[in-house]
Amino acid sequence: MRILVCVKQVIDGQAPVVIDETGAWVKHGNISPFRMNRYDEFALEEALRIKEKFNDVTIDTISFGPPRVSSTIRKAMEMGANEGIHILTDEDSFVTPFEVASAIASYAKTNTYEIILAGAMSEDDMNSQVGQLIAELLHRPCATLVMHQEIREGGKELYVEREIEAGRRECLYLTLPAVLTIQSGINTPRYPSLSNALRARKAQILTIEAKDLNIPEKRERLTGLSYPEVSSKGTFIEGTQKEKAKKLLGILHEKSLI
Amino acid sequence: MKERILVIAEHHKGHIVPTTYEAITFALELNSLARAKVLVMILGKSVNGMANMLAETTGLDVLGLEGDHLEFYNAEQYKHAIEHAIGNINPLYICMTHTAMGLDLAPGLAVRLNASCITAVEGIKPNGGKLSFVRSMYGGKIQAEIIPELKKSIITLLPGAWKARERYPDKKGSVQIKDVHRGVSISRTFSVKESEEESLNLDDADVIVAAGRGIGTEENLHLVKDLAKIFNKSAIGASKAVCDLGWLGYKYQIGMTGRTVSPRLYIACGISGSSQHISGMKDSQTVVSINLDPNAAIFNVSNYCIVEDVTTFIPVLLEEYKNFVEA
Numbered sequence: 299m300r301i302l303v304c305v306k307q308v309i310d311g312q313a314p315v316v317i318d319e320t321g322a323w324v325k326h327g328n329i330s331p332f333r334m335n336r337y338d339e340f341a342l343e344e345a346l347r348i349k350e351k352f353n354d355v356t357i358d359t360i361s362f363g364p365p366r367v368s369s370t371i372r373k374a375m376e377m378g379a380n381e382g383i384h385i386l387t388d389e390d391s392f393v394t395p396f397e398v399a400s401a402i403a404s405y406a407k408t409n410t411y412e413i414i415l416a417g418a419m420s421e422d423d424m425n426s427q428v429g430q431l432i433a434e435l436l437h438r439p440c441a442t443l444v445m446h447q448e449i450r451e452g453g454k455e456l457y458v459e460r461e462i463e464a465g466r467r468e469c470l471y472l473t474l475p476a477v478l479t480i481q482s483g484i485n486t487p488r489y490p491s492l493s494n495a496l497r498a499r500k501a502q503i504l505t506i507e508a509k510d511l512n513i514p515e516k517r518e519r520l521t522g523l524s525y526p527e528v529s530s531k532g533t534f535i536e537g538t539q540k541e542k543a544k545k546l547l548g549i550l551h552e553k554s555l556i
Numbered sequence: 557m558k559e560r561i562l563v564i565a566e567h568h569k570g571h572i573v574p575t576t577y578e579a580i581t582f583a584l585e586l587n588s589l590a591r592a593k594v595l596v597m598i599l600g601k602s603v604n605g606m607a608n609m610l611a612e613t614t615g616l617d618v619l620g621l622e623g624d625h626l627e628f629y630n631a632e633q634y635k636h637a638i639e640h641a642i643g644n645i646n647p648l649y650i651c652m653t654h655t656a657m658g659l660d661l662a663p664g665l666a667v668r669l670n671a672s673c674i675t676a677v678e679g680i681k682p683n684g685g686k687l688s689f690v691r692s693m694y695g696g697k698i699q700a701e702i703i704p705e706l707k708k709s710i711i712t713l714l715p716g717a718w719k720a721r722e723r724y725p726d727k728k729g730s731v732q733i734k735d736v737h738r739g740v741s742i743s744r745t746f747s748v749k750e751s752e753e754e755s756l757n758l759d760d761a762d763v764i765v766a767a768g769r770g771i772g773t774e775e776n777l778h779l780v781k782d783l784a785k786i787f788n789k790s791a792i793g794a795s796k797a798v799c800d801l802g803w804l805g806y807k808y809q810i811g812m813t814g815r816t817v818s819p820r821l822y823i824a825c826g827i828s829g830s831s832q833h834i835s836g837m838k839d840s841q842t843v844v845s846i847n848l849d850p851n852a853a854i855f856n857v858s859n860y861c862i863v864e865d866v867t868t869f870i871p872v873l874l875e876e877y878k879n880f881v882e883a
């Protein structure tokens with residue numbers, strides 16, 4: 299069985315995000331702290347668990363983006379993925395989920411993956427689209443926000459539970475091959491082992507130029523970026539820690555909360 | 557072909573989910589800009605009652621799609637049913653909420669109907685004869701305006717971004733119910749499990765002190781617990797990140813896939829303020845947030861914002877509280 303895991307490189311959530319001079323996209327300095335999208339760590343871990351449970355499972359990992367994303371592909375291999383595939387773009391720019399999904403689907407089409415895993419959402423763009431789009435482009439069933447999965451019927455069917463509102467779970471069967479988007483909390487992602495880390499360091503990453511993949515036109519266009527207005531109701535409490543603490547207690551007391 | 561703005565209604569246990577009315581508000585706003593009539597679509601095993609209720613309260617036309625296979629939401633069956641029911645309707649926009657259902661359905665449906673797809677939308681702006689849709693990125697630190705390039709668009713709306721209307725036209729919309737056939741079943745939803753975790757009395761608490769990943773370690777949880785203790789009728793809560801890390805059980809989770817709370821006071825400690833978290837606590841009367849990052853999105857929904865390290869600030873706050881009580 300072959301599994302493909304989509305991994306995206308994102309800027310760490312605590313780093314400042316700056317709109318570039320042209321206003322066309324955000325600026326990523328060379329020192330920006332990049333890491334793997336957290337939801338994709340959960341997806342990769344889930345793939346590794348399937349591999350440990352069944353014989354003959356190989357895991358490929360794929361990422362779409364500029365040269366910097368190869369470090370995230372390598373990180374996935376350190377965690378235990380067998381092969382890395384990089385769909386290489388020239389630069390950091392706004393890409394739509396449809397373009398990313400089309401590129402990944404066109405690669406996956408010629409390779410028989412029983413299961414394709416993606417994260418529930420990318421932490422930067424926050425679309426929650428790419429997995430579902432890949433599934434539709436490949437005419438495969440898809441379940442999103444997956445919190446539990448089990449391969450059944452000798453590998454023909456996948457039993458899945460997805461997390462929905464108020465802690466409820468929807469239970470469904472998918473016919474394989476299928477696509478899942480993984481919700482955070484499904485497992486605890488592992489740290490790379492030394493042997494995998496050594497192997498990953500030397501491993502070749504298969505690089506494909508995005509322009510060779512016939513990616514369709516954008517279906518959505520970005521026309522503006524801005525910083526959100528801080529809501530007028532908010533007051534920033536200033537001072538030393540002690541002064542802030544005193545002011546806050548004063549406010550809470552006035553409101554009869556303490 | 558009749559041009560329409562379509563709203564896909566969501567329901568649970570025979571009741572329309574409240575966010576459906578937010579999607580209707582959005583559709584009516586689009587209607588005033590795009591001049592196409594709004595049609596509400598509801599799918600299920602038996603939807604006659606809910607369809608009539610919707611037509612009565614909103615004054616809008618409602619199309620119900622029925623079939624035994626639609627008892628539970630299922631992406632494959634919904635896409636199949638919607639694609640076939642649309643027939644000679646030309647939906648310029650298909651609107652639904654960005655819920656577990658909406659985000660599951662929208663992208664695939666967009667590919668099938670050859671439509672643009674924009675998710676988690678929070679605003680609309682006219683843009684040179686077209687409409688752009690505003691959505692957050694980077695955990696709410698950036699807002700993007702996006703224009704659909706295709707004739708049809710599927711839009712999912714961030715829960716809470718539009719308010720349900722209080723008044724609708726004083727007339728009843730038409731109701732039409734159609735039977736739909738089952739699509740090829742490469743996916744079958746057969747049940748919905750209720751939450752296994754018994755709920756805490758988060759609903760009764762006057763004050764909720766909530767922990768986020770920013771507390772740093774499980775050991776630091778005691779800070780949040782100690783802070784909660786200074787209030788009467790208080791409880792602790794958590795972001796999903798904290799529950800995922802196993803620092804607290806899922807019954808403490810507040811937000812879209814956790815509990816919805818509206819205490820008199822909500823104190824967010826080291827919580828970034830993702831839309832999914834905010835949707836569970838935005839109706840709190842007073843919100844105080846403590847976060848190291850002055851640009852954290854949680855400050856956009858807070859009454860009092862404190863830019864500090866929670867691990868050092870809470871001890872100072874507890875110390876000052878002691879002085880305060882003694883004084």
Ligand SMILES: Cc1cc2nc3c(=O)[nH]c(=O)nc-3n(C[C@H](O)[C@H](O)[C@H](O)COP(=O)(O)OP(=O)(O)OC[C@H]3O[C@@H](n4cnc5c(N)ncnc54)[C@H](O)[C@@H]3O)c2cc1C
Pocket residue numbers: 311312418419443767768769770771772794795796797798809810811812813814815825826827828829830831832833836846847848849852864865866867
């Ligand atoms: C479909 C779906 C449903 C979801 N449902 C929910 C839900 O119900 N509830 C929920 O909470 N989330 C939910 N999420 C997850 C959500 O998107 C966020 O990932 C999550 O809320 C982040 O939790 P956090 O704010 O604790 O962590 P982070 O986003 O990692 O933020 C940590 C914050 O702590 C601050 N910080 C760091 N160190 C310190 C310090 N020493 N002192 C002060 N501040 C510090 C940082 O500046 C940052 O703002 C859902 C996601 C999806 C895709």
Ligand SMILES: Nc1ncnc2c1ncn2[C@@H]1O[C@H](COP(=O)(O)O)[C@@H](O)[C@H]1O
Pocket residue numbers: 304305306307335337338360361362363395398415416417418419420421423424425426427428429
């Ligand atoms: N550039 C990318 N390269 C690889 N996978 C991606 C990329 N963008 C998105 N994905 C995958 O799709 C998921 C959902 O992303 P999104 O639709 O942008 O929220 C992510 O968690 C990844 O698994």
